[in-house]
Amino acid sequence: MRATALHDTRPTTNTVNPTTAPVEDARETGVRATSAADGSGAMFDRIARRYDLLNRVLSLGIDRSWRRRAVQATGLRADSEAEVLDLATGTADLALELSEAFPRARVLGVDPSPRMLEIGRRKCAGEERIELVEGDAQALVAPDASFDAVTIAFGIRNVPDREAALREMARVTRPGGRVVVLELAEPRSGILGVPARFWVHHVVPRLGALLSGDREYRYLQTSIARFPSAEEFAATMNCCGLEVIDRVSLTFGAATLFVARPRDTKRVAAPPAAEESR
């Protein structure tokens, strides 16, 4: 294992990792909204037990291939000894994909939901290169430039202050490293998007509520509809210390992969570049 700044900051006891600000601290700073149906850790605590099943069923299993695309987008070599930070790691599906793809890398997964993490830890049992800790993407206390890649899958939508989280991602990523954001989107208009839109608007909330017995799953539908367009979100990333270098629309626009690198903060920030839709 490499000795890095990350390892230096990891606790030796079973406490919250100082790489991230404890959730309570973040609450005190007023940057974190909390309610049971708002995408917060509290909401995910409530649906944690059924989360993986719901994910597989509601995405028809496609979520796995989207995560693999996110893993590839980190640009890391297969033999890389990289330090990777997976924010909003939840039940650790992306952390596991990263660890499998990069057998010499170390993955730190961060999420505010203890119950999601509990399930994630069970899935990661025996995976010494994966560590899961409680924390908030808006307030990381990891040293600057301490990760080779930072990922967040289906998580940024749930973060109340997205710009703060994006700035944190830019800050903790090493120069030349990548920030990869995978997020659900409103399926594109036109004939090709019809089945995807029907699925998202009519099937997902009903099936989700039925399977989970939890009205919170309706949150999925409204939060996707409220999420900015890919153009707008890429522009936001470009204003938060990141430079978007690729943007990929997946499965009729039902998800978008944003790939960025941290800007050289020593230079004056350039105005956000217009991104070509793909």
Ligand SMILES: C[S@@+](CC[C@H](N)C(=O)[O-])C[C@H]1O[C@@H](n2cnc3c(N)ncnc32)[C@H](O)[C@@H]1O
């Ligand atoms: C839809 S799940 C995604 C889990 C996982 N990344 C995956 O690919 O399945 C969204 C996660 O975002 C987490 N989350 C909510 N607010 C957050 C915040 N402020 N910082 C980090 N994660 C947050 C939730 O606890 C939840 O586990």
